[in-house]
Amino acid sequence: MTDRPARLVVLVSGSGTNLQALLDACADPAYGARVVAVGADRDDIEGLVRAERAGVPTFVKQVGHFTSREHWDRALTDTVAAFEPDLVVLAGFMKLVGAQFLERFDGRVVNTHPALSPSFPGMHGPADALAYGVKVTGCTLFVVDAGVDTGAIVAQRAVPVEDDDTVESLHERIKVAERGMLVDTVGRMAREGFRVEGRRVLLGR
Ligand code: GAR
Numbered sequence: 001m002t003d004r005p006a007r008l009v010v011l012v013s014g015s016g017t018n019l020q021a022l023l024d025a026c027a028d029p030a031y032g033a034r035v036v037a038v039g040a041d042r043d044d045i046e047g048l049v050r051a052e053r054a055g056v057p058t059f060v061k062q063v064g065h066f067t068s069r070e071h072w073d074r075a076l077t078d079t080v081a082a083f084e085p086d087l088v089v090l091a092g093f094m095k096l097v098g099a100q101f102l103e104r105f106d107g108r109v110v111n112t113h114p115a116l117s118p119s120f121p122g123m124h125g126p127a128d129a130l131a132y133g134v135k136v137t138g139c140t141l142f143v144v145d146a147g148v149d150t151g152a153i154v155a156q157r158a159v160p161v162e163d164d165d166t167v168e169s170l171h172e173r174i175k176v177a178e179r180g181m182l183v184d185t186v187g188r189m190a191r192e193g194f195r196v197e198g199r200r201v202l203l204g205r
Pocket of ligand 1: 114123
């Protein structure tokens with residue numbers, strides 16, 4: 001990345017608390033990044049309201065509005081590319097991006113997942129961890145590849161599972177750790193740069 005603030009495009013599908021943490025961090029010029037656009041795969045979500053409140057441009061690309069998944073992926077790719085991101089952050093984005101997207105933003109797309117990879121990939125990380133009975137779970141920030149939550153790991157934080165946890169209480173505890181991980185790590189990626197060597201992601205130049 002360069003000396004100017006890194007340009008972030010953030011994609012969301014829901015409440016957008018991770019997005020909010022990034023927006024708040026970016027309010028400090030020393031953070032080294034700014035959110036230049038927020039995209040979603042659905043209307044009427046709190047994440048889009050958060051972006052609008054912060055004065056950040058938004059866009060929506062719904063899969064159902066396109067004749068195929070490939071057309072959706074092309075439209076999403078072109079729209080994100082128009083904002084010239086240095087880094088694309090998937091923050092609770094509940095769709096798999098496609099081949100065109102990954103090719104265009106090769107190695108510059110990160111996703112936050114509410115489990116300690118490689119355990120419990122997919123849509124139900126907290127529920128799957130609770131059902132398995134693990135005593136420790138957490139969150140993972142990774143560089144997106146063509147798999148489901150399989151990309152090279154940038155950061156992880158551990159979170160204890162309590163005996164009386166529900167899926168909701170566990171997920172809320174994970175999300176507190178997740179927001180800290182996301183803000184700390186995206187800031188370092190923006191300020192210090194990063195490189196991917198095989199399965200390892202190295203921060204710094
Ligand atoms: C986060 O916990 C994120 O890791 C998860 O959705 C939540 C979004 O919360 N994403 C996934 O499960 C993707 N597989 P938020 O909308 O409040 O940021």
